[in-house]
Amino acid sequence: MAIRREDVERIAELARLELSPDRLDQVAGQLSRVLDFVAMLEKLELNADPPAETAPAEALRDDVPNGRRLGAEIATAQAPEAEHGFFIVPPIVENLNP
Amino acid sequence: MSAPDLWKLPAAALAAGVREGRVRAAAAAESGWSGPAARWETEVHAVVHASPAARSRGAAAVQGGVLAGVPVVLKDNLCTTDYPTTCGSRILDGWTSPYDATVVRRLREAGAVITAKGNMDEFAMGSSTEFSAYGPTRNPFDLTRVPGGSSGGPAAAVAYGLAPLGLGSDTGGSVRQPAAFCGVYGLKPTYGRLSRYGLVAFGSSLDQVGIFARHAGDVALAYATLAGNDPWDATTRPDPAPDVSRWDRGIEGLRFGWPANLWREGVEPEVVEGLDEAAERMERAGATRVPIEFLPGEFGVAAYYLVATAEASSNLARFDGVRYGLRVPGCDDLAALYSESRSRGFGPEVQRRILLGTYALSAGYYDAYYLRAHRARARIRAEYASAFARCDFMLLPAAPTRAFRLGEKLEDPLAMYLSDVFTIGANLAGIPGLTCPLGRLAGGLPLAVQLLGPHDGEPVLLRAARAIEVKGARERLAAEHEVEFAWPTK
Numbered sequence: 275m276a277i278r279r280e281d282v283e284r285i286a287e288l289a290r291l292e293l294s295p296d297r298l299d300q301v302a303g304q305l306s307r308v309l310d311f312v313a314m315l316e317k318l319e320l321n322a323d324p325p326a327e328t329a330p331a332e333a334l335r336d337d338v339p340n341g342r343r344l345g346a347e348i349a350t351a352q353a354p355e356a357e358h359g360f361f362i363v364p365p366i367v368e369n370l371n372p
Numbered sequence: 373m374s375a376p377d378l379w380k381l382p383a384a385a386l387a388a389g390v391r392e393g394r395v396r397a398a399a400a401a402e403s404g405w406s407g408p409a410a411r412w413e414t415e416v417h418a419v420v421h422a423s424p425a426a427r428s429r430g431a432a433a434v435q436g437g438v439l440a441g442v443p444v445v446l447k448d449n450l451c452t453t454d455y456p457t458t459c460g461s462r463i464l465d466g467w468t469s470p471y472d473a474t475v476v477r478r479l480r481e482a483g484a485v486i487t488a489k490g491n492m493d494e495f496a497m498g499s500s501t502e503f504s505a506y507g508p509t510r511n512p513f514d515l516t517r518v519p520g521g522s523s524g525g526p527a528a529a530v531a532y533g534l535a536p537l538g539l540g541s542d543t544g545g546s547v548r549q550p551a552a553f554c555g556v557y558g559l560k561p562t563y564g565r566l567s568r569y570g571l572v573a574f575g576s577s578l579d580q581v582g583i584f585a586r587h588a589g590d591v592a593l594a595y596a597t598l599a600g601n602d603p604w605d606a607t608t609r610p611d612p613a614p615d616v617s618r619w620d621r622g623i624e625g626l627r628f629g630w631p632a633n634l635w636r637e638g639v640e641p642e643v644v645e646g647l648d649e650a651a652e653r654m655e656r657a658g659a660t661r662v663p664i665e666f667l668p669g670e671f672g673v674a675a676y677y678l679v680a681t682a683e684a685s686s687n688l689a690r691f692d693g694v695r696y697g698l699r700v701p702g703c704d705d706l707a708a709l710y711s712e713s714r715s716r717g718f719g720p721e722v723q724r725r726i727l728l729g730t731y732a733l734s735a736g737y738y739d740a741y742y743l744r745a746h747r748a749r750a751r752i753r754a755e756y757a758s759a760f761a762r763c764d765f766m767l768l769p770a771a772p773t774r775a776f777r778l779g780e781k782l783e784d785p786l787a788m789y790l791s792d793v794f795t796i797g798a799n800l801a802g803i804p805g806l807t808c809p810l811g812r813l814a815g816g817l818p819l820a821v822q823l824l825g826p827h828d829g830e831p832v833l834l835r836a837a838r839a840i841e842v843k844g845a846r847e848r849l850a851a852e853h854e855v856e857f858a859w860p861t862k
Binding site: 277281285286288289290291292293301305308311312313314315316318320334335340342344348349350352353354355361363364365366 | 675
């Protein structure tokens with residue numbers, strides 16, 4: 275099944291990526307070929323197979339500090355913009371009380 | 373042994389020399405840079421970060437250890453405090469980690485000196501190292517060809533002699549395929565045996581740190597040094613890692629699986645001849661061939677490119693221009709900051725995979741793609757489990773062809789993905805795989821085979837690698853290697 279230009283536009287927005295108009299068509303073509311290929315999975319008899327588990331259950335631990343610590347100064351040291359141990363970003367809400 | 377020849381020594385011998393005071397740690401650490409790199413690095417471009425100051429600080433800190441003074445080249449997605457970590461991406465240009473990856477810390481504790489960060493496909497997405505934002509690496513055996521990928525930098529560096537050991541990461545074959553293209557050993561350990569803490573994540577259920585070396589014994593030494601539980605990686609296994617110290621005990625009485633249906637078509641004849649040669653060597657060493665019919669690798673590739681891209685789309689969400697890396701200035705709102713920084717920071721292959729993964733996870737497509745891929749993954753695991761009930765390890769190609777030419781698959785993502793058809797299954801199943809060099813083809817390019825084992829099968833894989841090695845391949849390779857790389861007569 276082919277993926278359309280509009281689909282690429284929609285998922286690009288979900289993935290926070292901006293594609294130029296020419297790239298949208300190119301990527302739609304490339305992803306369509308990959309999706310046509312992965313469609314072969316429909317040929318596998320899979321009903322009896324549960325989804326694969328990936329993480330060992332014994333990995334859970336108590337919710338207490340484990341000694342690993344990255345202080346605010348170090349964590350923000352290489353940020354594009356930071357002040358007093360905080361990351362600076364553009365406004366995310368309008369100023370309601372100017 | 374004179375200083376100019378130190379780079380030829382296996383890691384084990386070099387470390388012994390340093391421990392016994394015959395070799396200075398600084399001379400050992402500099403051996404690759406003062407010898408082969410001076411001749412080869414400009415053309416091969418295996419290295420993205422190097423620092424004489426960091427090398428000399430590293431050498432000064434050596435206090436014995438099983439890897440005393442041994443130079444190691446790391447793939448640039450392993451975090452280091454003394455070199456930048458850029459993952460082959462513009463989005464991390466100039467970033468240096470505030471901490472060392474656990475595997476890096478263990479290397480340093482064992483006396484190793486990090487002497488370079490190696491080139492890679494951006495965020496480990498690629499099979500040729502052409503998707504690095506810092507330019508491609510070339511195959512040291514033929515500069516018109518790729519070294520494989522995504523860990524092409526460390527593979528090429530170990531091949532030409534910059535270091536006897538390298539670390540990469542293997543999510544779908546990114547250690548084993550470049551090892552094959554560059555004629556070195558490449559081990560992807562069992563999932564959960566080497567810590568991923570400080571390895572920049574791509575597909576977390578598939579990623580595993582892997583080892584490059586020119587000698588099978590050095591792979592065993594590095595595995596023994598690095599494997600083990602890490603409280604900072606919850607997916608590492610709590611029980612002790614298998615003992616690989618008897619890697620040279622032979623393979624008398626072992627059974628190796630022979631899934632010949634996998635290479636009936638689409639595989640270069642020379643690769644098939646290599647398999648025949650390896651199988652004959654194993655039989656002469658006392659192992660028995662067990663024919664096996666195996667699920668075609670294309671199913672694994674299909675499942676992989678849904679699971680890996682889905683996980684990548686989530687893992688790479690952290691690169692948003694806020695906490696580290698590239699930020700496009702002058703954005704009025706946060707959404708624009710995210711999308712402009714990510715669009716400018718990520719290269720085309722990374723963007724393609726994020727889009728594919730986002731699509732596979734998106735509402736309405738989840739069951740058809742992601743869930744189906746996970747069921748296929750379970751099926752593939754079951755296939756391996758049933759194969760390993762009948763044999764101790766399996767012999768198969770590492771890649772369908774020898775190293776391909778630069779540019780050959782750059783515009784065809786699917787063709788690039790299919791170069792991993794023989795390696796991806798091990799990542800889906802979490803089992804170990806080892807690429808073993810066999811020698812060189814008529815044109816001079818390396819030829820290799822791959823061994824796969826059951827979970828914790830590393831000891832058997834290393835024994836089998838040794839069985840091929842002692843039959844003369846390693847010696848033949850070393851002699852040619854010396855002509856090719858030690859003396860600049862090209």
